[in-house]
Amino acid sequence: MEDEYVYQVALTKVATIGYVHAKLLLNHFGSASAIFAASTRQLQEIEGIGANRARNIRQFAAFADCKKIVEKSHSKGIHLVAYGSPAYPKGLMDCYDPPSLLYATGTGSLNQPRSVAIIGTRNHTDYGRQVTEKLIKALAAQQICIISGMAYGIDGLAHRTALEYTCPTIGVLAHGLDHIYPSVHTGMAKEIIRQGGALVTEFPIGTKAERHHFPIRNRIVAGISKAVFIIETGIRGGSMLTAGMANSYNIPVFAMPGRVTDTSSSGCNHLISTNKAIIYTSPEEFLQEMQWQMLDQPQKSRPQLPLRQVLDQPSTLLVHLLAKHAVLPLDQLYILSGLESGMAAKALLNLELNGVIKLLPGRQYTLA
Numbered sequence: 001m002e003d004e005y006v007y008q009v010a011l012t013k014v015a016t017i018g019y020v021h022a023k024l025l026l027n028h029f030g031s032a033s034a035i036f037a038a039s040t041r042q043l044q045e046i047e048g049i050g051a052n053r054a055r056n057i058r059q060f061a062a063f064a065d066c067k068k069i070v071e072k073s074h075s076k077g078i079h080l081v082a083y084g085s086p087a088y089p090k091g092l093m094d095c096y097d098p099p100s101l102l103y104a105t106g107t108g109s110l111n112q113p114r115s116v117a118i119i120g121t122r123n124h125t126d127y128g129r130q131v132t133e134k135l136i137k138a139l140a141a142q143q144i145c146i147i148s149g150m151a152y153g154i155d156g157l158a159h160r161t162a163l164e165y166t167c168p169t170i171g172v173l174a175h176g177l178d179h180i181y182p183s184v185h186t187g188m189a190k191e192i193i194r195q196g197g198a199l200v201t202e203f204p205i206g207t208k209a210e211r212h213h214f215p216i217r218n219r220i221v222a223g224i225s226k227a228v229f230i231i232e233t234g235i236r237g238g239s240m241l242t243a244g245m246a247n248s249y250n251i252p253v254f255a256m257p258g259r260v261t262d263t264s265s266s267g268c269n270h271l272i273s274t275n276k277a278i279i280y281t282s283p284e285e286f287l288q289e290m291q292w293q294m295l296d297q298p299q300k301s302r303p304q305l306p307l308r309q310v311l312d313q314p315s316t317l318l319v320h321l322l323a324k325h326a327v328l329p330l331d332q333l334y335i336l337s338g339l340e341s342g343m344a345a346k347a348l349l350n351l352e353l354n355g356v357i358k359l360l361p362g363r364q365y366t367l368a
Contacts, residue, residue, distance in 0.1 A: 007032035008082045008101045009066035009204065015056050019097040024048055026083050026100060036060070069204045076205065078105050078177050087111070092223035094332070095249050099202035099220065105177055108170055108198035110224055112145035114292055115170075117221045117246075119239045120154030120231035121264055128154065128232040128264070131256055131280075133161050135229070138283030140167035142292070147172065147225050149217060150185055150199075154231045163191050172221045173201040174213035181209040200224075215241050222246040227290055227361070230255045230277065233267035240267050243277060250329035252361030253277040254286060278361055289361055314339055314347040315356075322357060322367050330363045 011022055011032045028046055029035045035043075035057065043054035073080060081087045081102040089110045092098045104110065116139060120128060132154060136146060146162040148155040150171040162169035169192055173181075177199060180186045189199060202220065203213065218241055222228055228246040230253065233239035243253045255277035258265020271277035278289060317337050322328060328336070334344050348365065351357040358368045 004031060004033050005070045005080050005082070006063055006066045007036055008080065009069050010060060010063055011035060011100055012202075013062060013066065014053075014060050016053050017056065019099060021048060021053060022100040023083070023096070023098060030084075032082070032100070072205055073103060073177075076105075076178060078103050078205065080104075081110065081200075089224040091225070091249075091251075092220065094329075095219065095223045097219065098223065102200055102202055102220075103177055103204060104198055104200040106193040106198035107196050108145075108168055108192075110170070110198065110200060112147075112168065112170070112224075112226075114142070114290075115145040115147055115225050115227075117147040117225035117228045117242070118154065118158040118231065119148055119221065119228070119233075119242055121233050121237055121239070122151060122153035122155075123264070124154050124157070124232050125262070125264055127258075128256070129157060132157050132231050135280075135283050135286070136161040136167065137165055138287075140165035142287070143168065144292070145170060147221060149174070149214075149221055150180070150189070151214075152182060156185060156188065159185075159188055159192065163188070163195060166195060168195075169197045170224070171197070171199045172217055172224070173199060173209075174203070174217035175201065175209040176203050176205040176207040177201055178205040214238060218242040219245045222249055222251055225251060227251065228253045229280070229286075230268055230271065232256065232258065232264045234263055235266045235270055237267050240271075243267075243271055247276055250331065250362045250364060252290070252364075254280045254289075256280045291360060291366070312347070314343050315351055318344070318347055318351060319356065319367070322365060327360065327364050327366045330365065333365060 024046060025035045029038060040054045040058050043049050043057055044051055081104050083098060083100045087110060136158060145168040146158055147170045148158040150173055159169050159171060171192055175181055180189045222242050222245045228242060228251055230239045230243060246253050253276060255268035255271045257272055257279055258268055272279050280286060318333060321336050334341055337344055352359060355368050357365050360366055
């Protein structure tokens with residue numbers, strides 16, 4: 001496995017091999033070592049790779065440097081999480097541009113069954129602080145994992161409040177795990193680990209926090225979350241990028257509304273008015289929107305389909321897929337069913353009208 005990690009690191013270093021290309025290669029060959037063992041012809045046969053990228057893979061020679069990264073990571077208690085491994089976030093695998101390798105520390109799972117990314121401006125208002133603390137207190141009572149980016153402002157507030165209520169939390173960093181930025185959050189990072197949370201990044205040790213790393217980091221924040229919650233942000237804030245990524249991943253976005261005269265709420269108000277985010281009114285309505293039952297309430301058994309209801313073949317196929325996967329976004333239903341889009345859309349509409357399935361935030365479906 002040690003050698004496989006070396007090849008995983010190497011894949012991230014090959015020129016012209018981006019996130020989408022790496023995913024194509026890993027899905028095709030099954031492992032990083034198999035990619036580097038493939039012939040030029042085998043590599044070129046994959047759509048989107050071509051002669052230039054195939055040549056760059058075959059000519060890559062800096063494996064010794066990659067081995068040092070693996071060894072130094074392990075010596076600092078950092079574990080490598082490869083794309084496709086059981087520990088790799090399943091939600092991130094469904095994204096079109098996932099990192100092929102993650103570096104993580106801590107005992108917290110990156111596959112939390114219920115998780116919310118809470119993000120926002122670095123200069124939040126007192127109103128934003130109050131809403132954040134009230135929301136996280138309610139989520140902590142349900143042991144819902146809080147995910148954020150360890151930055152100043154709402155990010156740091158989200159982590160600190162989660163720790164205060166002993167709620168699981170994951171920090172996603174825009175640099176290597178051998179240091180913490182901003183340094184004032186070093187103590188908070190240690191407490192996240194101590195309380196059983198985790199820190200994760202796609203950047204190897206030695207990587208500094210550069211400005212262009214933060215937008216890249218944001219897609220991990222979105223991809224490992226079941227929902228993205230934006231407290232306050234300007235119209236051009238980094239949180240707006242995360243919201244766009246979450247929308248493209250079919251992950252529901254929630255936003256806290258603010259006064260139209262407040263620039264700190266202009267981004268949230270825009271997301272709500274353009275139907276790119278669901279308006280937030282209370283923790284209870286948020287939990288209801290997410291179809292997350294309260295832990296102190298008995299779980300209701302899923303109602304069986306009426307025996308008298310006869311489903312056609314496309315509808316039956318879609319019901320079986322939802323019974324197997326519990327929740328699926330619209331595009332995945334199309335892909336997994338193999339149905340023509342018009343036929344699938346008609347079947348979904350009939351199932352929804354008959355109360356067999358229901359639509360969730362983010363264009364996701366589940367059985368009713």
